[in-house]
Amino acid sequence: MVAGRHRSARWPLLGFGFGVGAVAAAVIAVALGIGQVTGNQACAAVLNPAGAVSGIATHYVLQSVGNCSYPDPPANQLFVALSPPEYDSAAACGSYLEVHGPDGSVTVEVIDQCPPCAQGHIDLSEPAFAALAPLSAGLIDVSYQTIADPPLPAPVSFEVKDGSSQYWLALLVINTGNAVASVQLETAPGAWLDLSRASYNYWIDAAGAGPGPFTVRVTDTLGHQVTVHGIALDPGAVQDSGVYMYGAGGAAPPPASAAPAPSSAAPSSAGPPARRPRTSASPARPPAAARFAPIPSPPDPVPASPSPGPSC
Incomplete structure (x- = not known):
């Protein structure tokens, strides 16, 4: 079952314990009614730009499928694992974050969960981290936010x-x-x-x-x-399917006042295939008791509040 799917941590304790937030807690903003479904697919709007999360980032190597179960990572290898509160029982899967770091910015797809990460701590693929700082930095300060209607890599x-x-x-x-x-x-x-x-x-x-x-x-x-x-x-x-979620082939969204159908999380009698552990290039790891954390049971869904933002 899901509780048996673990990931290997790959960053030192750095003076704080897992489960204790080293940064201010923040939740990735999800807004309604942002963006247009007709027009250029490459047009992506930042959701609630004033609500960017200030946090930290580390990097890891994906050896198998992530918690989102996608059979392959993005072709550009730019992806991210979120803390359990931000992963939100898979509610964040398939969305994209814009991440800003010391040396630049990068757009990454959410494909995984990082059980030992506190809220505000994201775990990036090595190519994504390298766009922000040298891999040798290990841990860096970042800001990040969800973007609306990112370019689509393929049809649904x-x-x-x-x-x-x-x-x-x-x-x-x-x-x-x-x-x-x-x-x-x-x-x-x-x-x-x-x-x-x-x-x-x-x-x-x-x-x-x-x-x-x-x-x-x-x-x-x-x-x-x-x-x-x-x-x-x-x-x-x-x-x-041959159909794009928006842009070419997508259906127009309802008015911004109409909330999307709430997601529901429920365990199943047949769990996902077991995941192999991931490797790390980090020089140190936390003690074994801190390295592995079971994926929590899905909480009751919390409806997202509408938040207007720019359209492209």
């Missing part, structure tokens, strides 16, 4: 989890740009079933949805929505 795709059947279904949604608010299955014409998100980022129908193929509707935290037909019950295969 889906992976049906290994072990899925007509009696139990788990779907992973890939290439959404913004975090996902809800995933629904059409059970009859015009009738939609809300799936529950597990802390490893699959969306679960614990009762099963039959043999398929399925019609799936995905809504992101900014209200962009796509409906994809013909998703096959083909466990382990990544299925490209």
Whole structure:
């Protein structure tokens, strides 16, 4: 199950203990109604620029899939792992952060969780960290914030989890740009079933949805929505929808006053595959008791409050 999926820490204690925030606590802001779905995909707006988080960053090497369960990291290898409060039981998966450091800035995709990180501490891939400071720095001061409608690397795709059947279904949604608010299955014409998100980022129908193929509707935290037909019950295969979440092929979002469908986190009877440990180039590690922390049980979802921001 998820509680058995651990990661190796790769930074020294630096005079403070895990679980005690060394920086002011802050939560990544998620705003509603920001950005446009028509126009240039390369146009991305910063969500709530006045609410950037001031924190710290370290770096690590990903040896297997991250907690978000994406089969591959971004092609540019620019990604980040968040602390448990900011990972928020996978609610942040697939979103992008703009991170500013001593020597520059970088845009990274959220694909992983860092259990020993306190809130305000992000763990970057080595290429992402190197865009901000030399790897030898180990730990640096940064500021970061979520961005709206980042450039999309590809159309939305889906992976049906290994072990899925007509009696139990788990779907992973890939290439959404913004975090996902809800995933629904059409059970009859015009009738939609809300799936529950597990802390490893699959969306679960614990009762099963039959043999398929399925019609799936995905809504992101900014209200962009796509409906994809013909998703096959083909466990382990990544299925490209050919539809972009926004921009080319995306549906227009509802008015800014309409809140996105709340996400729900629920453990499933079939957990994710075990993850291999990660390696670190750091010269020191904390004691074994501090290195590993179980992924917490999903908390009740907290609705995001609307926060206007610039459009592109």
